[in-house]
Amino acid sequence: MTTTPAAPAAWQRRSDATTAPLDAETLERVDAWWRAANYLSVGQIYLHDNPLLREPLDRDHVKPRLLGHWGTTPGLNFLYAHMNRAIAERDLSAMYVTGPGHGGPGLVANTYLEGTYSETYPDITQDAEGLRRLFRQFSFPGGIPSHVAPETPGSIHEGGELGYALSHAYGAAFDNPDLLVLAVVGDGEAETGPLATSWHSNKFVNPAKDGVVLPVLHLNGYKIANPTVLARIPEEELADLMRGYGHKPHFFTGGFDGEDPAAVHRRFAELLDVVLDEIAEIKARAVDEPDMDRPAWPMIVFRSPKGWTGPKEIDGKRTEDSWRSHQVPLASARDTDEHLADLEAWLRSYRAEELFDDEGRLDPAVASLAPAGHLRMSANPHTNGGLVLRDLRLPDWRDFGVEVDVPGAPMTEATRVLGKFLTEVVRLNPDNFRIFGPDETASNRLQDVYDVTDKQWNAGYLPTDADDHLARAGRVMEVLSEHQCQGWLEGYLLTGRHGMMSSYEAFIHIVDSMFNQHAKWLKVTNHIPWRRPIASLNYLLSSHVWRQDHNGFSHQDPGFIDHVVNKKADIIRVYLPPDTNTLLSTYAHVLGSKQYVNVVVAGKQPAPNFLGVDDADRHCARGLGIWEWAGTEVEGTPPDVVLGCAGDVPTLETLAAADILRRNIPDLKVRVVNVVDLMRLQDEKEHPHGLSDRAFDTIFTTDRPIVFAYHGYPWLIHRLTYRRTGHKNLHVRGFKEEGTTTTPFDMVMLNDLDRYHLVMDVIDRVPGLAARHGLLRQRMIDARHEARAYTREHGEDIPAVADWVWPDVGDTGTERGGPTASSATGGDNE
């Protein structure tokens, strides 16, 4: 497989294409292809042997466990066959997104007919033995999955979990102006929320600069055990719905009441030409008029019987055109002679003997329906994104760093500075990097990117200054749907581009299951050599759990990290940069990486900086490290206590606690350890970033108390470290689901993550301190009470906290007011 991209789409039918509307021979080829694809699909589901039915079907030829989904498959095959005709006549660069990914056998069958499957998997040859293997491997131990999985050439979309076909299709189309993405949407999938909103993607596509998505709503009529909603509303209502979604719908019904297949093919081919001509016209118009208003893109409502061409009835019960076709209609084929005979008759109805020669090779006349080379949908390089991936051009993040003369100054909004860096990323990569977000790009303070780009918007405009930074084309994609943003981004990445998504931390859970599916895709592709690595999926989670002053409890949940770390260690990375330069360093790193999901959590509120550019660089390279300047260790002596921290707010509290300790117990040897790369905590056997036990022990000690302040749910730290020797000494504070308040430090106190608790933890855990420092402990309790009482009276944090800064390191001898006069957690509104 080479990296030459498919030819640009011509859109218009070639002048030398077969005579209009369609000659009988071409239609016959389309029908033969369809029969061949259906035959291979049924063969995959049922046959263990006798692939060409050269012998009468015997029950031993039937697989012992019949698995897979027949119902959606013949419709998918029908569309594939027709697309092949149209692609060849127009030299289209096209790909096929299979919403009903359960129809795996169909897509595998088509890629086999196109030859791509054998090119990709040379043991699946174009002969009888190859067919036997093709059939046998399907849904078989050691074989291939039953869905349109990563193993299937031409797929960027498994469709295992339903809802994302259109989002993926649009993600693929962005910045691929010559690409046509056929997106088949099952009427089951159409009931999901994410799919229901993804129709509106057409308001975000640019007719000149992006490719074209052609949605086909496949009204198969039934789901697993029910009719579908959209198949059971009046056609005029469905037409209204599609028009309401901004489309021009074309309705097609075929395959019912014994309609002659030739007639069905002719009618559909004509319709497809009409639709593709409409698309060609829009594309031509967009060349002349790049800022044209949003057109009503055509789409097709394709009504065909579920399990089309399968058994009409089984045991007297309607099977074709019913939910009984959903999986394996003749599951008892091995058990009864009658069903075995039914299966044989079904298989023979496709007349394989006309389609394959004696060696089992596809009739060249049928094979000629396929487009050539990369124009085959299964071989379009866009579907194997790594093939067309260009490395992201990254500026040096150091150029955007903040100067830190003394730890604790200046105050900056970390994500805002990141926005400046991203501005340059956008500038350097004008056609293969996009930023996605659910109406939160500015809220998460990345708005400086609007200096060089806009939000792409093809809904209506109003002549008002409220429409700022909206444009017909732009690098920022905003819609109030995390599903939509995630789906677009996935499609964009899977077709070989780069991107990121920013979200409020709590609401990224909305896409938990989408993350799962993408992570699974990455995991599997890591073991498929022909799948080239793609750019990582990068999250920026801001407006995090500790700063939801405007919103409160419903907006607080740091559990996405927990969710992510359940997935395979070789594809997930979690970063909690404590300040601006570490965020810059982290983000520059993740943007350049491949095949990962990177989760980066960072605050957007003004917060102190601790590490200069060089220190941040080193610290992030290590992933964690001892902050000597913050501790009070004595060279050559072990510390008395380790203060660990991960996350910006916990780091601040830890430093404030360290400050209190050094002022009040100057002889206590405190070590401060900050963790940026969370997976460093895990065992090196469990995660590639994991520290060796030896390194861990060196940093955290094996026998000293560790008081760890963590951004999220505290047990994650236990989970990551439970095998470490020092784990028995580990005490973790984090988010405890106590969240309704509105000042920063009050929120921290509500969850007992505050500096006063951390100091008390040290006093309680370091041997001997409790006896000697009972007074300090009491002062901590008092300071905490005072701070809480202040917020309840004044509605803002006590100045001793709000104005606290890390003292000059050279200044430790001076008592500056004691605990109640030393503290802070930023400020400002969301």
Add this chain to the structure above:
Amino acid sequence: MTTTPAAPAAWQRRSDATTAPLDAETLERVDAWWRAANYLSVGQIYLHDNPLLREPLDRDHVKPRLLGHWGTTPGLNFLYAHMNRAIAERDLSAMYVTGPGHGGPGLVANTYLEGTYSETYPDITQDAEGLRRLFRQFSFPGGIPSHVAPETPGSIHEGGELGYALSHAYGAAFDNPDLLVLAVVGDGEAETGPLATSWHSNKFVNPAKDGVVLPVLHLNGYKIANPTVLARIPEEELADLMRGYGHKPHFFTGGFDGEDPAAVHRRFAELLDVVLDEIAEIKARAVDEPDMDRPAWPMIVFRSPKGWTGPKEIDGKRTEDSWRSHQVPLASARDTDEHLADLEAWLRSYRAEELFDDEGRLDPAVASLAPAGHLRMSANPHTNGGLVLRDLRLPDWRDFGVEVDVPGAPMTEATRVLGKFLTEVVRLNPDNFRIFGPDETASNRLQDVYDVTDKQWNAGYLPTDADDHLARAGRVMEVLSEHQCQGWLEGYLLTGRHGMMSSYEAFIHIVDSMFNQHAKWLKVTNHIPWRRPIASLNYLLSSHVWRQDHNGFSHQDPGFIDHVVNKKADIIRVYLPPDTNTLLSTYAHVLGSKQYVNVVVAGKQPAPNFLGVDDADRHCARGLGIWEWAGTEVEGTPPDVVLGCAGDVPTLETLAAADILRRNIPDLKVRVVNVVDLMRLQDEKEHPHGLSDRAFDTIFTTDRPIVFAYHGYPWLIHRLTYRRTGHKNLHVRGFKEEGTTTTPFDMVMLNDLDRYHLVMDVIDRVPGLAARHGLLRQRMIDARHEARAYTREHGEDIPAVADWVWPDVGDTGTERGGPTASSATGGDNE
């Protein structure tokens, strides 16, 4: 507050209602109410003191931290005022679902004007001091949240996370035939996936037996920083969309271009009467014709300026009717004299002096707009579901139990038997129990419920036997959207009914964030005395990670349990019943419980039974226990090893391992511990169900190896037990994200959870065994190889595994073929 329900909705306007269309005096009252609500809303956001503006506004009267969301609030207030007029005239039983829940100050303001707020919170009196407290508490430490939170009377919906307004509204309407649910959908929320599909809820509502949802799509025009999609498509396109969703849309635009408020009120009041008359007509028709076809229910598209009546411009930038009104438009009111003056002018524009008397009491003429007693939307008992909750009538689950003469027999499909029990639950509770599921009720084998009920379906019917068990009214609600099912169920529970949701285990992650929000709601209401307990939200997760033969990797993820246990211990429960009777016992228990989220994971494939009814009863009451019949302990002697298990497949493998051990190392003292109630593993200080350390140590020992086979990700067991003394001896096997295969035991082997690994674990961990039983260990490796090779050759599990049954307990002396001839994991397709 009493439990008397609100009067049934009359639907028709009372004959003594004010003269049609509307007299000027009523309109003036509506306007006064609106002004009062707006004034109180602005007051809550900005004012710390001087609530009635008796003094000139000083910066000290303004809160130091300005938090909240103004933009959506005036529109919400407008609708509330108009609903009050209509409710009073029709004696409607109505409730208000606030999609834009960020508009918390508005809903609090209205409930205060209705008097409900003061009845609920007596310290918030109906006078100047009450107003001062009302203002001060809003978004203030120790006060109330800024959203329409559980603290807000009349709310069942916080709207913190957007997308569920319509689902909640329909859930509330089911089985409440006399209830009108006004559901305000923000145009931001309308972009989310769950909301986009929830419009189709109208195909699932029964006009005679259910209540009415009146959706109001509030075209506020802007989100946080962008225009909204639906506000920027042509009105005809939006009309198409709403018709396509099955509604009859009514468009209203008001408040632009300086329109006289009186005119706006008159026009909207007329429209609301038209809409309510249409509803009354449909309801009347439904009485005569209970099986009527689905009507086109009316809905309102309500276009008004964002931040309506607020500052037109601030610093020369358009504010009203722009996203700049989203939160706090004059955030700098304390900082500049000009903005302080602007704020004062804005507040004074509502003419509070006309609305409140000298004591700060609302003018009785204005107050009279509110309906009486329970007809006030904020006092409708349906909005405090526990008030109207009737206990579920539960049959004795023992009557449905399977007889278990010897452990290991008979084979049953656990969920199928549960279906029989649920059939009786449905029969006994014909109007307050529903089963929700994403087209998976039959797939999860609960189909016996169709003996007594049907799937409620008000889309179209076809005269085919494929339309079985569909009816205009029924207890089962199926649509292919986990979001929709969850949202409906939440709405149903929050209004005082009972229900459950069945789902494939992997795809329940789709509603992770919805679970979060419901769990947070429950957590908060546990601390609000006037919120009465509601029925638990019960999940049945089947088609679980270990049995996805048809589907594979994309359908495998047991992490919902991990997600759930991050929430507060007092509201979450997780159960993993190992067989049929334990599932029945568990489900009977959870259906009768209140204020929890119960997660029950159970297989649907044929599987052996181990516990008879009485044993299951005792075992489930304990939550975990030693299965003496499965072990080889000697009375009075500690075991050599503990085999722990949780989940049906892990339990089977553990028993098979125990079988191998007793045959081959008969002197080894094995203890088998099965865990049904997962939270028993946790410390009693962490979870109410947690075992004491003493009890845990007694069961699991403190010093013997524990080999634990777990259904999900193994680290959860570590997380739950890391504080236990015996944790250092604990070895857990579980799901490792290795999932593409198609036979049950092959799947188990792929994840190293198989019996052979468990036996090897025992040999490796019990001192002395490795030296003596190297041969057995090697036989395990060989048996595993043989089993894998068999699946790859035959496509099904090796008979030694597939046919394995637990030997009669009295039969342990007989060698029955050794390890390779002993095993199983069920069978059958999905």
